[in-house]
Amino acid sequence: MIALDLALQRGEFSLELALQSTARALALFGPSGCGKTSTLLAIAGLLHPGRGRIAIDGRVLFDRHTNIDVPPAQRDLGVVFQDARLFPHLNVRENLRFGMPRGAASRTFDDVVQLLELSALLKRRPGQLSGGQIRRVAIGRALLRQPRALLLDEPLANLHREARAEVLKHLRGLKREFALTTILVSHQPDEVGALADGVARIDDGRLAALEDIETFKASTAIPTALDTPIARASG
Amino acid sequence: MLLTHAETIALALSFKVSLVGVACSLPVAVGGAWLLARTRFFGKSIFEGLLLLPLILPPVVTGYVLLIVFGHHGPIGRLLDAAGLSIAFRWTGAALAAAVMAFPLLVVALRNAFESVDRKLEHAAATLGAGPWRIFFGVTLPLSLRGLVAGLALAFARAFGEFGATITFVSSIPGQTRTLPIALYELVSTPGREGGALRLTLVAVIVALVASLVAALMLLRGGTRPDEAEA
Amino acid sequence: MAACLIATFCAFASIAAPAAPPTIFAAASLEPALDQMARDGALGSPAPRLVYAASSALARQIENGAPADIFISADERWMDDAAKHGAIVPTTRADLLGNALVLVAPADSHAMVDIAHGAAPLLKVLGSGGRLAVALPDSVPAGIYARQALTKLGMWDALQPHMAMTRDVRAALNLVVLRQCPLGIVYRSDAVSEPRVKVLATFPGDSHKPIVYPVAIVKEHDNAGTRALLAALQSARAHEVFRHWGFDVLAR
Numbered sequence: 001m002i003a004l005d006l007a008l009q010r011g012e013f014s015l016e017l018a019l020q021s022t023a024r025a026l027a028l029f030g031p032s033g034c035g036k037t038s039t040l041l042a043i044a045g046l047l048h049p050g051r052g053r054i055a056i057d058g059r060v061l062f063d064r065h066t067n068i069d070v071p072p073a074q075r076d077l078g079v080v081f082q083d084a085r086l087f088p089h090l091n092v093r094e095n096l097r098f099g100m101p102r103g104a105a106s107r108t109f110d111d112v113v114q115l116l117e118l119s120a121l122l123k124r125r126p127g128q129l130s131g132g133q134i135r136r137v138a139i140g141r142a143l144l145r146q147p148r149a150l151l152l153d154e155p156l157a158n159l160h161r162e163a164r165a166e167v168l169k170h171l172r173g174l175k176r177e178f179a180l181t182t183i184l185v186s187h188q189p190d191e192v193g194a195l196a197d198g199v200a201r202i203d204d205g206r207l208a209a210l211e212d213i214e215t216f217k218a219s220t221a222i223p224t225a226l227d228t229p230i231a232r233a234s235g
Numbered sequence: 236m237l238l239t240h241a242e243t244i245a246l247a248l249s250f251k252v253s254l255v256g257v258a259c260s261l262p263v264a265v266g267g268a269w270l271l272a273r274t275r276f277f278g279k280s281i282f283e284g285l286l287l288l289p290l291i292l293p294p295v296v297t298g299y300v301l302l303i304v305f306g307h308h309g310p311i312g313r314l315l316d317a318a319g320l321s322i323a324f325r326w327t328g329a330a331l332a333a334a335v336m337a338f339p340l341l342v343v344a345l346r347n348a349f350e351s352v353d354r355k356l357e358h359a360a361a362t363l364g365a366g367p368w369r370i371f372f373g374v375t376l377p378l379s380l381r382g383l384v385a386g387l388a389l390a391f392a393r394a395f396g397e398f399g400a401t402i403t404f405v406s407s408i409p410g411q412t413r414t415l416p417i418a419l420y421e422l423v424s425t426p427g428r429e430g431g432a433l434r435l436t437l438v439a440v441i442v443a444l445v446a447s448l449v450a451a452l453m454l455l456r457g458g459t460r461p462d463e464a465e466a
Numbered sequence: 467m468a469a470c471l472i473a474t475f476c477a478f479a480s481i482a483a484p485a486a487p488p489t490i491f492a493a494a495s496l497e498p499a500l501d502q503m504a505r506d507g508a509l510g511s512p513a514p515r516l517v518y519a520a521s522s523a524l525a526r527q528i529e530n531g532a533p534a535d536i537f538i539s540a541d542e543r544w545m546d547d548a549a550k551h552g553a554i555v556p557t558t559r560a561d562l563l564g565n566a567l568v569l570v571a572p573a574d575s576h577a578m579v580d581i582a583h584g585a586a587p588l589l590k591v592l593g594s595g596g597r598l599a600v601a602l603p604d605s606v607p608a609g610i611y612a613r614q615a616l617t618k619l620g621m622w623d624a625l626q627p628h629m630a631m632t633r634d635v636r637a638a639l640n641l642v643v644l645r646q647c648p649l650g651i652v653y654r655s656d657a658v659s660e661p662r663v664k665v666l667a668t669f670p671g672d673s674h675k676p677i678v679y680p681v682a683i684v685k686e687h688d689n690a691g692t693r694a695l696l697a698a699l700q701s702a703r704a705h706e707v708f709r710h711w712g713f714d715v716l717a718r
Contacts, residue, residue: 046358072361085359089377098373099363145363306646323646324597324630403637406630407602413631420633424522424605426547 002026002183006042006052006062008035015039015205018052023198023212025175025182029189030202036185037082039202040151043183044079045072056149057181078142078180082153084134086126092137093122099145109144115177116140116170132163136170143174149181156191171195189220242435244410245418252326252414253394256333257387260341264390268345269371289400290339298403301332306404328405329412333394341390348382349375385453392446396439415439487512488695489533491524493540493607493679494636495565498659499711508703510695520634522605528684529553535687536695538562538679540635541607545680554682562699563679564714566654567611567669572645573662579649581667585624591648597630599641599650607677608635612651614674639663653677658712678716 001022008015015035028036041047043054045061048069054062056077061070078099086095096118100109113119116136126134135155142150155171156164168191175182175195186192192199192213199216201208211219238246267286271279289297305312306323315321322328352375360370376383398416405412407421415435422432492500497518504513517524517534525544528534529551537554539545548554571577571591579587592598601609609631616622632638635652642650643662650663657665681699683692698704705715 044362046362072358073364073366075362076364077362079359079362081355081359083355085355087356087360087374098360098365101364141363302644302646306644308645321595402633406597406599406632406637406641408597408630421602421605423526424520424602426522426543428604 001055001057002181003053003055004039004043006039006049006054008038008042008047008049010038010047013038013205017200017202017205017207019200019207019210021198021200021210023196024179025184025195025197027184027186027192027196027199027216028202029186029192029199029216030208031187034202035205036187036202037153040079040153040183040185044077044151045070045075059148076145076148077151078145078147078149079151080135080138080142080153080155082157082185084126084138086129086134086137086141088126090125091122092118092124092126092129095126095137096122096141096144098141101146104144104146108146112140112143115173130163131159132166135159135163135167139167139170139174143178147180149183152182152184154186154188154191155184156186156188168194189216193217193220238434238438239431241409242415242418242431245413245415245435246438248326248329248410248413249395249415252329252333253337253391253397255327256330256394256397257337257341257390259330260334260338260390260394261387264338264341264345264386267342268349269375271342272346272349273375286342287339289335294336294397294399295403297335298332298400301328301335301400301404305331322405324405324408324412326411329401329414332401332404333397336397336400337390337394340393341386344382344386344389345379348379348386351382352378381453381456385450388446388450388453392443395442395446487515488535488691489515489517490536490538490695491517491519491528491532491534491684492538493521493524494518494634495540495608495653495655496538496563496679497636499655499708499713502711503698503704503707506707508701508707509698514695520601520606525553534684535692536681536699537684538681538699539607540565540677540679541610542675542678542680543610544607545682548682553685555685555688556682558683558688558693558696560681560700561678561716562681563708564716565677565679565712566671566714567608567615567651567674567677568654568657568665569667569669570639570642570650570652570657570663571648571666572642573664575648575664575666577648577666579666581619581621581669584619585621588621588625588649589628592628593648596628596648598625598628599638599647600629600631601635601638601651602631602633603629606632606634608638608651608653611674611677615651615669618673619669653712655712679713 003020005018013035015038017039028039030036038047042049043061049062051064052062053060060068061075062068087098090098097109116139118136118140121129121133129137139155156167159167172194184192184195197213199211199213271283303309305315305328307316312323322331356374356378357370360374365373396416398420401412401414402417407413407417415438419432419435419439422428422435490500500516503509504516521539521541521544524537525539525548528537528548537548545559549556569579569581577591579591588598600612603609603613613622616625630641630647632641635656638650639652639656639660641647643660654668657663681696683696708715
């Protein structure tokens with residue numbers, strides 16, 4: 001359950017959003033500059049709303065009224081940034097392990113590495129990875145934090161076609177395996193269609209509509225390249 | 236180019252004093268630089284001014300302040316004397332003078348190094364559960380290593396060449412506080428000793444050149460590393 | 467554009483500025499005496515600019531063209547050096563003042579020492595960690611005289627490891643004033659000018675080369691005004707002030 005009620009001012013841009021969604025995977029959909037990334041950053045604790053309340057699965061992360069503002073490190077979220085932000089001075093293995101809780105089973109590490117097909121890359125540095133590989137490592141790193149919810153900022157952006165298909169396949173796999181509450185930011189309908197259960201349409205800092213995925217797909221043109229038979233079958 | 240026994244002692248003492256001085260200065264400079272680079276608080280400009288004070292004050296004044304505070308009967312000096320850890324007229328006092336004079340250089344270099352680290356990486360570390368200490372030691376510090384080394388090289392050069400504060404605070408005592416610059420000064424001040432002065436000057440120039448070279452190498456090859464993740 | 471501005475500024479400055487007052491480069495120990503004379507107008511009007519430093523530094527600066535009119539050194543060696551480099555007008559050189567070397571302690575010290583019986587009494591006062599403040603014995607005149615005196619009296623070797631050698635004699639005096647050192651060797655004139663120290667003993671005049679303060683006019687600064695200033699430094703009024711501050715006045 002995702003409960004957002006926030007107001008944020010960044011320079012001349014003002015964001016005011018209030019929504020409640022029971023979707024397991026909620027997409028924040030809208031054109032560039034509409035405020036969706038800012039919303040994500042606010043949920044992560046990296047931006048501070050002027051007022052409002054943010055709660056995920058019953059945990060209150062921010063509430064201006066009762067002066068709750070949980071620091072980002074304690075929000076227990078896994079964030080996959082649009083620019084990946086892998087640590088350049090660490091190799092892939094060290095990047096992946098960075099957020100792992102102490103005493104976490106090494107099985108979990110092996111599982112995620114296998115799921116994301118990263119075993120061959122463990123000793124490499126981020127500078128030696130392709131775009132798609134970087135994305136996968138970023139996703140793995142966020143997952144290995146064993147968070148209670150996952151935040152993804154444009155996970156398929158700026159990837160060429162093969163890489164997009166590769167990452168998407170893994171994201172779908174993760175969705176099946178982990179079933180984590182997920183908030184996904186995207187301006188691409190096919191990404192949303194493939195990964196989300198519910199969609200919040202955002203326009204110019206305001207909520208335009210809150211819909212389930214079927215309604216969204218029906219009302220939005222989705223390019224067929226990604227709309228594979230597998231995706232259609234699992235809805 | 237051979238040095239006399241006295242000159243060799245002065246040279247060795249200078250290395251000892253500078254290395255210890257910079258080493259002691261480092262943790263304090265790291266803390267100060269981090270505060271300047273990453274925090275905001277009331278009175279920050281005044282704080283910054285205080286940190287840079289040894290750079291602005293005439294070294295003799297700084298030496299005098301050290302004498303009043305850390306010398307015998309000084310507020311801190313008397314505590315040190317009581318504990319048997321007196322630094323007045325000892326190489327440790329010379330190291331303190333070197334540390335104080337090199338400190339601002341170190342702070343400025345470290346601050347620049349910390350500020351050049353992409354804060355987005357620090358934010359990412361935070362979302363992964365890292366507290367401020369872990370962020371600093373796990374992300375900020377490793378990524379600012381080049382700037383740190385460059386700063387250390389410059390600070391070492393400054394400490395090595397330190398004269399005014401040292402001679403005012405701990406005077407010239409062969410084997411204890413008579414560092415290379417002080418020995419050089421004595422030679423320059425004695426008519427007919429220009430030969431020795433030249434020798435020591437050459438040594439000082441070599442040390443300074445090596446330090447500058449290290450600093451330049453670190454800074455030129457620094458900046459964004461070629462393998463940094465691209466979005 | 468910048469050149470024009472600079473040229474204009476220089477022209478303006480030279481028109482607007484009055485004739486620069488004469489400059490005396492003097493050994494540091496002369497500061498209280500010369501300052502008083504300048505204040506009282508005994509050195510003519512406009513009062514000269516007084517620059518004090520160690521004689522070694524002053525000599526080197528004058529040799530390299532520093533704009534001094536008169537040089538008063540605290541020892542003959544540095545005046546000899548300046549003369550050797552052709553930096554002074556030799557015919558104007560004269561022995562202006564004399565001084566004595568004294569052993570001092572902080573004013574409230576209870577130490578009683580006798581310098582005629584070797585280093586033991588001094589070492590006793592210094593104790594286990596105390597140091598004897600002395601100006602650099604190879605380069606600063608006060609230090610050179612101190613070394614001569616201590617050597618003549620057979621105390622140099624015993625005392626040398628316990629010395630704190632300072633940049634100039636005033637720094638040595640300061641260390642005693644600040645109680646950083648229980649003993650110091652300075653000029654009598656320094657002790658006279660500083661109530662916070664007291665004289666424990668005076669080194670015999672024959673234990674060191676005579677302390678002579680030579681004075682001379684700097685090369686290319688020999689003119690009526692400078693000669694008048696030199697005469698003022700040797701006038702009866704000047705003598706009075708110098709004696710008051712602990713110097714000996716030397717017959718011409």
